[in-house]
Amino acid sequence: MSDELNCCSKPDAEPTASRKPMPVWLFVLTLVLLFLGAVYFDHHSGWFDRQVYVPYATAEELAFYQPKSGAAAMAAHGRTVYETVCGLCHGNDGLGKPNQAPPLAGSAWVSKDVTSLARVPLAGLNGPILVAGHEWNLSMAPMGAGLSDADLAAVLSYIRTSWGNNSGAVSADEMKAARAAISGNVPSAEALAKMTPVERGHAVFQKYGCFQCHGQDGKGGVPNLNAKTAEQVPSLIYVADGYTKAELIAFISRGERNIPRKNPAGPEPPHFMPKWGPIISTNELSDLADFLFSLKPKGENLGF
Amino acid sequence: MNVKYPMMLLGAAAFALYGAGVMLADDQQLDAETKARIEKYEQGPATIDVSKYPQGIQDNYEVFSQKCSQCHKLSRPINSDYAAPDEWSRYVKRMMHKPGSGIDASDGKKIYEFLVYDSSVRKKAMLDEKLARMSAEDKAAAEARVKEVHDKYDNK
Numbered sequence: 001m002s003d004e005l006n007c008c009s010k011p012d013a014e015p016t017a018s019r020k021p022m023p024v025w026l027f028v029l030t031l032v033l034l035f036l037g038a039v040y041f042d043h044h045s046g047w048f049d050r051q052v053y054v055p056y057a058t059a060e061e062l063a064f065y066q067p068k069s070g071a072a073a074m075a076a077h078g079r080t081v082y083e084t085v086c087g088l089c090h091g092n093d094g095l096g097k098p099n100q101a102p103p104l105a106g107s108a109w110v111s112k113d114v115t116s117l118a119r120v121p122l123a124g125l126n127g128p129i130l131v132a133g134h135e136w137n138l139s140m141a142p143m144g145a146g147l148s149d150a151d152l153a154a155v156l157s158y159i160r161t162s163w164g165n166n167s168g169a170v171s172a173d174e175m176k177a178a179r180a181a182i183s184g185n186v187p188s189a190e191a192l193a194k195m196t197p198v199e200r201g202h203a204v205f206q207k208y209g210c211f212q213c214h215g216q217d218g219k220g221g222v223p224n225l226n227a228k229t230a231e232q233v234p235s236l237i238y239v240a241d242g243y244t245k246a247e248l249i250a251f252i253s254r255g256e257r258n259i260p261r262k263n264p265a266g267p268e269p270p271h272f273m274p275k276w277g278p279i280i281s282t283n284e285l286s287d288l289a290d291f292l293f294s295l296k297p298k299g300e301n302l303g304f
Numbered sequence: 305m306n307v308k309y310p311m312m313l314l315g316a317a318a319f320a321l322y323g324a325g326v327m328l329a330d331d332q333q334l335d336a337e338t339k340a341r342i343e344k345y346e347q348g349p350a351t352i353d354v355s356k357y358p359q360g361i362q363d364n365y366e367v368f369s370q371k372c373s374q375c376h377k378l379s380r381p382i383n384s385d386y387a388a389p390d391e392w393s394r395y396v397k398r399m400m401h402k403p404g405s406g407i408d409a410s411d412g413k414k415i416y417e418f419l420v421y422d423s424s425v426r427k428k429a430m431l432d433e434k435l436a437r438m439s440a441e442d443k444a445a446a447e448a449r450v451k452e453v454h455d456k457y458d459n460k
Contacts, residue, residue, distance in 0.1 A: 088346045206366075220403070228375065228404070228405035229402050229403040229404055230404030231404075232403045232404075234401075234402060234403055235401075235403070238397065241394070241397035241398070241401060242394050242395070242397045242398025242399075242401060243398065244394070244396065247394075260375065295335040302397065302409045302412060302413065303409070303413055304393055304396075304412065304416045304417070
């Protein structure tokens with residue numbers, strides 16, 4: 001074979017470019033690929049029907065296809081509440097976040113009795129706890145205080161039956177009993193109606209556990225590791241100086257997810273301002289702003 | 305059997321979409337409107353030519369540059385849509401009350417006076433527009449606050 005090649009090679013022949021027709025096999029292969037591509041498109045796509053790619057034009061349309069009743073509806077609702085309120089810290093996967101929130105997946109806290117579990121979203125949780133063999137020393141505001149019994153039952157059921165947890169659903173009635181057992185000293189609706197806006201605002205401040213991070217009566221001093229604000233959660237006593245009522249309400253509603261770091265290379269500060277808009281009602285927000293404005297020490301004037 | 309080719313194309317498209325989604329999701333940490341506003345301000349110039357301002361205001365500009373740049377770009381306040389005295393008063397107080405700001409009451413006042421003076425010169429059109437939209441009472445109060453700063457520093 002090699003002899004044969006050697007015999008016929010001409011050492012003085014220069015390689016030259018020549019026009020050759022495209023090989024037939026390549027042409028056929030291209031056609032075959034195009035054909036297969038078209039067949040695939042035909043079988044697996046919805047052609048150019050908009051409905052296939054943007055199946056739901058509105059939220060109502062999407063809601064139409066959701067389960068309407070029973071366990072499936074409750075699970076779907078629980079998941080929605082979870083991802084709106086809890087997921088930001090505990091993760092949509094229930095695995096928690098380092099220095100921010102312990103995991104719920106596989107946590108013994110989740111499988112406790114309903115009252116003990118409900119105490120966490122309703123009253124908040126402060127200080128060192130043991131979760132799945134690790135100590136967590138953080139504080140959580142009562143993020144569930146503004147949720148209805150049905151919403152809380154749905155979200156706790158979702159947590160208790162997801163990510164490998166298997167400790168049974170919670171009914172709205174159980175939730176109602178648990179709330180009554182926990183909130184013995186919350187002012188009644190009649191008592192609230194008789195209060196001034198500032199007094200009501202103080203009740204709101206207590207109800208949602210603002211003190212957990214901002215200190216009793218907003219006096220501050222709670223550490224927030226590596227936060228640019230002197231590694232503290234800011235005090236609230238001077239908000240009257242810096243905000244109009246509308247600006248303050250807008251800020252509380254919006255929250256502040258990104259807390260600037262003191263050392264940019266350091267860890268993320270564990271506390272951030274939750275987005276309270278979906279949780280605290282409009283009237284409560286108005287009272288809360290009045291209460292916060294009342295905190296400014298009397299007679300202090302900066303002269304500008 | 306030859307479904308791999310379109311599958312690869314689809315895979316690449318899905319990957320690109322995923323990337324875009326992740327970037328969008330990251331961006332949504334601050335609400336879009338606020339973020340866009342701040343970014344627009346920060347793209348503007350980061351210094352002000354204060355050579356024609358009175359000496360006292362030039363000194364206050366130094367305080368402003370030094371204190372405010374500890375936490376954010378100077379282009380943010382310089383190009384912001386704040387111009388009225390009460391807006392600056394609230395904004396400066398909001399910043400100085402942050403724990404560890406290092407801005408005491410006298411620095412805060414200097415920064416406020418600089419910003420009010422600067423707004424009444426460099427942002428005069430914006431300030432006039434804001435004044436025109438105020439009630440007569442608020443307008444008189446705002447004008448008095450601007451005048452107070454000018455009286456303190458002009459021709460001295």
